[in-house]
Amino acid sequence: MRRGFRRTLVAVTSAALMLSASACGGKTAEGGGGEGGDDALKVGLAFDIGGRGDQSFNDSAAAGLDRAAKELKIETEEISAKPDEPDSDKESRLRLLANQGFNPIIGVGFAYTASVNKVAKEFPDTKFLVVDADGCKVEGANVGAACFAEEQGSFLVGAAAALTSETGKIGFIGGVNVPLIQRFEAGYEAGAKEVKPDTEVLSKYLTQPPNFNGFKDVSLGNEAAKGMLDDDADVIYHAAGGAGIGVIKTVGGAGKWAVGVDADQYNQPALAGVKDRILTSMVKKVDVAVYDFVKSVSDGSFKAGPKEYDLANDGVGYATSGGHVDDIKAKLEELKKGIISGEIKVPAGA
Structure with a gap:
């Protein structure tokens, strides 16, 4: 080689x-x-x-x-x-x-x-x-x-968030309000409501196009997460690229649950100090x-x-690092099978 x-x-x-x-x-x-x-x-x-x-x-x-x-x-x-x-x-x-x-x-x-x-x-x-x-x-x-199929992976972490939440309020923070990121939000909310219909999903986008700083500015993620925590959200999912570092550090620092995106963020060096508060991540291959x-x-x-x-070819999924979803993994796998079979239809945005 x-x-x-x-x-x-x-x-x-x-x-x-x-x-x-x-x-x-x-x-x-x-x-x-x-x-x-x-x-x-x-x-x-x-x-x-x-x-x-x-x-x-x-x-x-x-x-x-x-x-x-x-x-x-x-x-x-x-x-x-x-x-x-x-x-x-x-x-x-x-x-x-x-x-x-x-x-x-x-x-x-x-x-x-x-x-x-x-x-x-x-x-x-x-x-x-x-x-x-x-x-x-x-x-x-x-x-x-x-x-x-970001919406499929997001559906599963949305279900994990709702099953883990103690307040019944969970959050979604998108980097920039574009159709791609709207797919993450749509899947996340659908997954949460599939397992707990009364779950309240708070949503915020950091910037509007053509301003794309919402994918980079850590301080924007930090402030958005603080606002959701103040509103009693106890599990917050971000689809905000580098700005999501601010989300995870703020949520983890408050002792609540963060949900990562794209990579298995439990294993990211920059998040080592709060990795035990990363519930899971929507992994996008x-x-x-x-x-x-x-x-x-x-x-x-x-x-x-x-x-x-997509889920069928393992192109998207959810992370299990840290063992924080071990107790609900069977349910998540059941939902995954339902999506792959077509029994569960996942919305892909507005």
């Missing part, structure tokens, strides 16, 4: 591309190392807001890239988004990677959908992936989409989607179009 490595973009030859590189904030990530070579697959990954280290969505994508670097013969480059940036910045970032010979290229987050669809037409020999493609729609024979895509390009099996990750 040969190990790939991450590197910083170099040899940018035009002033325009140098400006783009500066705007993108490319950097060398730690780790990797080993052999690459001229024949190594060069994989470019453009993160969503927060980048590597957000302890959530982006870190899950990074884990998939890291796995590919360990198991496949690849080089990698990572660059991050900026809050409230225009689509033109995302397009420049993707073009920069493509012009530097990176193939395949991954855009992490629904905000990359339009930019990938546009830039992919300019580079028909380069394979692209959008993680969380907007509406699960991409264009072109060289573009794939990784889509997730972004790492698997990223790895699957890179491997498909590496072995020639790439197929354009959407690929859905």
